[in-house]
Amino acid sequence: MRSIFSRIFLSFWLAMALIAASAVGVTVAVAWARAEALEAFDPGALLRGASQAWREGGDTQLRQWLTGEARRADNIMVFVLDAQGRDMLGRTVPAQLHLDQASTKSPPPGAPSSGNATPGFMRRRDHMLLSSPLPGGQWRLVAGWPGATAFDVLGSYDVWIAMGLLALGVSGAMAWWLARQISHPVVALQASARRLAEGDLGARPEDWLMARRDELGSLAGEFTTMAQRLRQQLDSKDELLRDISHELRSPLTRLRVAAALARQNAGDLETHLARVERDIDRLDRIIGDTLRFSAMSTPGRQLDRQVVDLAELLGEAVDDARIEADQRRIALSLNAPDGVGMPCDPDLLRRAFDNVLRNAIRHSPAGEQIAVTLETGPDRLSISIADRGEGVPDEALERIFEAFYRVDKARGAQSGGAGLGLAITARITALHDGSVAAVNRPEGGLTIRFDFPHQWP
Template structure:
C-alpha cells in the first residue's frame, strides 16, 4: 500500500468487513440455539401444552418460546389457517396453510412443502375436540432475523464500537504521528535551524506523507541555499562597494589640496559614482530575478531579430576600440520569453566578449536551431579563463585573477545575471576555452514544441 488514500480506504473497508462478519457470526450463534431445538421437539412441547391446559396453555407456551428464541418467528397454526396468537402470517406460511386447507390435509396429515418454501413445520397434532394444529417456523430472512434480539443488537453495537474505534485509533495515530513530527520540524526551521531534515525518519514510507517529508527537505534545502546565497551576496556587495567608495574618498582628499587638478579628480569621482550606480542597479536586477520565477513573463519573439539588435549595439562599442563583431542573420527562430530579460542576458555575454577580445580581432556570434535546442554561441579572441574557473565565472562578483582591475570595466555581476535569466527559461549557459586563444560562451534554450 503505497498511498495514504489506499491505506485509509482499506482500513475503513477492513473495519466494515469485521463488523459485518461479527454480525453474521453473532446471528448464526443465536440461530444455532434455535437449531439445537428441533422442529419435532417444538411440536411435542406444543402438543403437551395443548393436552395439559388446552389452547390457552398452548398460547402461553408459544409466547414464552418466542421470547426465548426471538431470532426465529414461531407460529402455531390451526385448521383455519390463523396463528393462535392472532399474529399475521408471512406470505409464504399463509400460502402454505391455504394449500393445506385446499388439499384437505388438515386432519389427515402434513402437506409436503415445496423445495423453495421458506418454512419448517411439525407433524399435525389434535386437541380433544378434534381441532388440528401444527407448529410452523418462518425461515425467510435467516440469519438477519436474529437481529430482532435486543441482546444481539447490543452485542453487535458494542463490537462495532470496539472494532471501529480500534481501527480509527490506529489510523489516526498512523497519520498524526508523522504530521506532528513535520510540525515540529517546520517550527524548528521557522526558528532558524536551517539544517532541519525529516526525510530520514520517513525513509520507508512511500505514501503521500513520505513524499511530503521529502518535499519538506527540498524546501528546507532551498531556503538554506537561498539565505546562504543572500548572505554571500551581501558580503560580496559590501566588499565591492568599499572599493569605489575608498577611491571616492581618495579623490575627494586630493581635490581638497591646494593646487590640485580639480577636473581630473572630479572626473574620477564621476567615474566611481557611475560604477556605484551600475553595481547597485545590477544588484537590484539580480535580486528581482530570484523571485520572478513563478511570474516569469513570456511573449512570442524572434531570437534572430533580438540578436541582431544586440549585435548592432555591440558593434558601436567595438568599432570605437578597433574591434569587430561578426554576425550573419539567418531564418527566424521563434521563442516565448521576455524581450528585455533575454536581451540583457545576451548583451552581458557579448559586451564581455568585446571588452576582452584583443584589438583588431572580431567577436563571432552565431544562432543555431537544432532539434529541441536553440544555441547562441559567442566567441572572442581574448586571454581565456583557467579551466578550474570556467564554472565560477557565473557566480556573483567573481572575477578571474588577471581581470580584477577595476579598469576592465566589469562589476562581476553581468554573467551571474545571464546565468539566472537563462536558468529561468530552463536553459543552460557554459563557458569553454577555445583551442587557440579566447573564450566561447554557449547559451542553450529549449526550442518551442
C-alpha cells in the same frame, strides 16, 4: 506507489470483512449454544419434577420448585400458569408463550423421560417447547424461548447488541490505525515546519517519513527540497549583502582618498576630479546592476513579449559592442540566418547578449576574434558567443552565473565589473524559458551558449 486512497480503500474493506466475520462468529456461537441447550433440555424430566413437587407439597412446594427452575442457564424459561395465563410467580409471560400458543403435541403427564434425546416436536422452530397441564388441572407447565429460538438467532436483541459492539470495536480500531497512519506523518511535518519557521534551517523530516511511498512521503520530499532551497536563498542573500557592501566600500574609499588629495594638492584638481568621476560611474553601474538584478529576480515578472528577428537583434548587440572591440583590436563576427523569429522581450534579451559580449571583449587578448553564431533545430534555438581568452577553471563554469561571483576578484575590480552581468544574463534567459551554460573551448577560450525552446510556424 501506495497512495493514501489505497490505504483507506483497503482499510475500509478489511474492516468490513472483520465485522462480517465477527458477526458470523457471534451468530454461530449463539446458535451453537442454543442448539446445545435445546439438545440438553429434557421436557419429560421437567414435567415429572413439577408434578412431583405439586404432589408432595401442593402449590407451596410447586412455587419453590418453580423458583429454582426460573434461574436456568440455558435461556429457556419455565412458567406455571393458571387458567387465565398468569404466572405463579407473578412474572410477565412473553407473548410467544401464552396459552393460546400452546402446542397440541405436548407429552402426556405420565410420559417417560427420553433422557437427553430431544423429542421430534421440539425440532421445530416454535417458541413453545413444552405446554402440559399439571396434576389437579389448576396449573399448566409451560417452557420455551422467551425471544428468538435457537433457529432464529438474529431475532435476539443480545445478538444484535453483541454484533454492534464488535462492529464498533473493529471499526474503531481500524479508524484509529488509519488516523495514525495519516496524522502521525502530518504531525511530524508540522514539527519540522515549526522548527523551520523558528529559524532552524537544518530542519528536515525524519528518515521514516521520507521512506514512505505515498503522497505524504512525496510531501516530505518536497518539504526537504523547499528547506534546501530556502537555505540556499538565505545564504545567497547574506553573501549578496556582503558583496554589495564590499563593492560599494571600495569606490567610496577611493572617493575619500581623492577628496583628501584634492584638498592637499589643489593644483592637480583635474586628475582628482577625473578619478572621482570614474568612481562615481562605477558606483552608478554597481547600483544600476543591483537594481536590475533585483528586478529580474522578482517572482511573477511579466515580459513585454513580441516576435523579433534574432538575426537583427544579435546584429544590434554586435554593433553596439563593436566600438569597444575596435579599441582593443578584437574582431566580431556574426553568423545568423535571417527570418528566425522568436517571441521575447527584445530589450531584455539584447541586454543578456550585450553582457556576454562585453565580458568576452574584456577578457580576450588584442587581435583575437569573438564569434556569435545562431543555430536552429527542430524545437530549439541555440546562440553561442565564443572568445579566445584564457577561459575559466572547470570548477567555476557554473558559478560564474551567480551574483557577484568573479573568477579573479582583482581582475574584475580592475575591469570595473561587479560580478552581476552574467547573473542578470542567466535570469533574463530563465525568464524566456531558456538556459545558459559556459564551456571551455579545447583550443582555448570560453563559449557561452544560450538554448531557447522554439516552435516553427
